[in-house]
Amino acid sequence: EVQLVESGGGSVQPGRSLKLSCAASGFTFGNYAMHWIRQAPTKGLEWVASISPSAGGTYYRDSVKGRFTVSRHNAENTLYLQMDSLRSEDTATYYCATHDYIGFAFWGQGTLVTFSS
Amino acid sequence: EIVLTQSPTTIVASPGEKVTVTCRASSSVSYIYWYQQKPGASPKPWIYDTSNLASGVPNRFSGSGSGTSYSLTINTMETEDAAIYYCQQWSSSPWTFGGGTKLELK
Numbered sequence: 001e002v003q004l005v006e007s008g009g010g011s012v013q014p015g016r017s018l019k020l021s022c023a024a025s026g027f028t029f030g031n032y033a034m035h036w037i038r039q040a041p042t043k044g045l046e047w048v049a050s051i052s053p054s055a056g057g058t059y060y061r062d063s064v065k066g067r068f069t070v071s072r073h074n075a076e077n078t079l080y081l082q083m084d085s086l087r088s089e090d091t092a093t094y095y096c097a098t099h100d101y102i103g104f105a106f107w108g109q110g111t112l113v114t115f116s117s
Numbered sequence: 118e119i120v121l122t123q124s125p126t127t128i129v130a131s132p133g134e135k136v137t138v139t140c141r142a143s144s145s146v147s148y149i150y151w152y153q154q155k156p157g158a159s160p161k162p163w164i165y166d167t168s169n170l171a172s173g174v175p176n177r178f179s180g181s182g183s184g185t186s187y188s189l190t191i192n193t194m195e196t197e198d199a200a201i202y203y204c205q206q207w208s209s210s211p212w213t214f215g216g217g218t219k220l221e222l223k
Contacts, residue, residue, distance in 0.1 A: 035212075045152070045160065045203055045214040061211045095159060102171050103150040103205065107159035 002026040002106045004096050009111030014088055022079040022096030022108055030054075030074035033099040036081050038092035039110070048094070049081065064090075088115050119144050121204050121215035131223040136191040138218045140182070140204035149187040150205045151180060154217075160203065164189060196222055 008020040036048040049070040050059040069082040093110040120143040151164035162171040164180040177192040199222045204215040
């Protein structure tokens with residue numbers, strides 16, 4: 001059974017950093033591109049970043065370029081999202097998801113990032 | 118960036134009713150993907166490559182369209198279909214989602 005378990009969310013001050021993790025199991029992690037997708041409270045879905053299976057390619061939406069870094073450790077079946085210079089508009093539940101022919105095929109349960117003053 | 122506009126934003130339907138959700142793209146896309154999300158849960162893939170049902174999706178659902186206009190149809194609404202449905206495109210980065218259509222039970 002495919003499982004994706006995100007962790008690392010929490011309350012953070014604007015301008016600070018946070019690193020999210022996504023632990024994968026139940027499939028050959030290193031064979032799949034992986035994505036981070038976020039959902040602001042009561043809002044829709046927004047793709048954030050992607051990484052190729054070998055980590056040779058990374059892709060970001062413009063609003064997070066230069067601030068967020070996606071990476072993966074295939075030997076440990078783990079996906080990461082390093083978020084620096086956080087802004088209040090980054091408040092959201094962050095999901096990791098696999099990618100195959102049906103699109104974003106499997107999603108984790110999400111980890112919530114909020115801001116404190 | 119390709120903007121996907123879903124309509125209507127909310128549908129209130131009775132069991133047995135036919136329901137159609139529309140997704141319009143600001144530029145032509147090759148295919149559209151649909152996801153279902155229920156309250157407190159993660160989204161699930163629902164329809165891929167415009168018209169193919171993901172595993173476990175009831176065949177009362179169907180998808181169609183081309184170019185800039187796509188739709189998801191439920192032939193006969195059932196209680197379990199109440200959810201938010203999002204369309205999504207892979208044709209051009211950044212990969213974008215529609216704003217969602219909330220399907221409520223009357």
